[in-house]
Amino acid sequence: MTTSQPQPSDFIPLTSDTPDDCGGCGDAERLGFQFDYAYQPIVDLASRSVYAHEALVRGPQGEGAMWVLDQVNEANRYRFDQACRVKAIKTAAQLGVAERVSINFLPKAVYKPEVCIRTTLEAARAHGFPTERIIFEVTEGERVEDGPWLATILREYQRCGFLTAIDDFGAGYAGLTLLADFQPDIIKLDMSLVRGVDASASRQAITRGMVRICQELGIRVIAEGVETVSERDFFLSEGVTLMQGYLFARPAFRQHVQADAIAWPDATGVALVPVR
Template sequence: MPGAELAGRITAAFQPIVMRCRRGWSVFAYEALARGPTGEPADAVLGALRRAADPHVVDMACRIAALRDAASLGLAALPTLVSINVLPNAALRPETCLAATVAAARRYGFPPERVLFEMTETEAVRDVALLAEIIAAQRAQGVRVALDDFGAGHSGLGLLVACRPDIVKLDRHLVRGADRDPVRARLARAVAQACRDLGIVVVAEGVETAGELDALHAAGIRHFQGYLLSRPGLGCLPDASAALRAAEATLRRARAAPRA
């Protein structure tokens, strides 16, 4: 399998994506984040690998490493999704496509309905129509698809219309300071409302402060990811229970505080 040898030079750290519903807070998914063999940052490791090998094969290697490490940590036994990043153009190639990753996921104990593919925004999509067909075929098998970094880079409204994702991840540049910047707050609310009308889940990523969490929750967002809730865990699945309790306490305080 392409990328299998490279996967030995990559490890995965896992960060929870949490959600709030009527029953309270829970972990929705764990996103796999590429790291080096001893936890080196993704930029340094992937930069070196992509200079030495086909970037799309490296991308496949990251997916294999993510599934391998997720299985070794027992994630397959949990009722959450495993979220894996994908370069859109890698999905267009037979040897590095989504179907090949789903087959690998099955071997590691993850059925398609437990897999979430995050389409990253680091490259322009070469063939949007073909990507839409590929995504539709995998969604028919139960796989879920997210547009990552929505509102930045190449991840925009055109790709949303063409690919009809299950999830949109609001870019951290729109999240940052949403409690202090009315423009960011209004944009977050507009995206949340539009996606709600379309049946798309919105995840606010990069949440770092209690104020941001409160503002984004007030904007109608119910899925969150960021250092406020949990840092990525290398060699472990972070225990998000304390962070979930803290998030609920934050919202309770915000609701009780007088509004200006």
């Protein structure tokens, strides 16, 4: 893991004013709280490398995500979403992340995709982080009833050179109907399908169907929440090599896990505990 740590001055100045580029900015109140990030690797077992690091929001002292999200409301949603994007990129650059970084975003905080993305583009340029190494994924727990609007947002992000991902796929809010109109770059299978898939015929059938659809549409699949060797081996047998979960590495607060610290399987298929 890297050992460099951001200093207090590296926090986004959440109390500063933001230009009113769209209707959401002008109505947003100042946040009044700080947050930071932990990074969890998404591994590629085919190449034994780190494919990306997901930026997971945390409190300034490492408090869980809900400590932060409980302070987000309709009035500050836009400002929070914008601050998250900038800080995730800035921190990843400071930590020397050479792989992709995956950033959760709030679709309901996006008023005009072509306008709301400007701050992200400016942050990427300012910190020298290439847009093609930034993945935008719909944040876990965000329920989006307007599929066409979500597709519009993601399509604009793709146009700007970002990768796009649907998180929690199979949980019900961004299902097959969305894929009929828009194909993201990445699908992250919901943990409820991943957990215990090796022992559940129904989960296996559903998962196989989703993987085949994504393969035909040219969408990469990530198995999220992999915790056991048996879960890992099932997905490998189905041709899924991108995975994320405690079996490989836990989120690291203000750090990113490097490839030599991943619990890679040995030649027998047994997960190895990395040397710390």
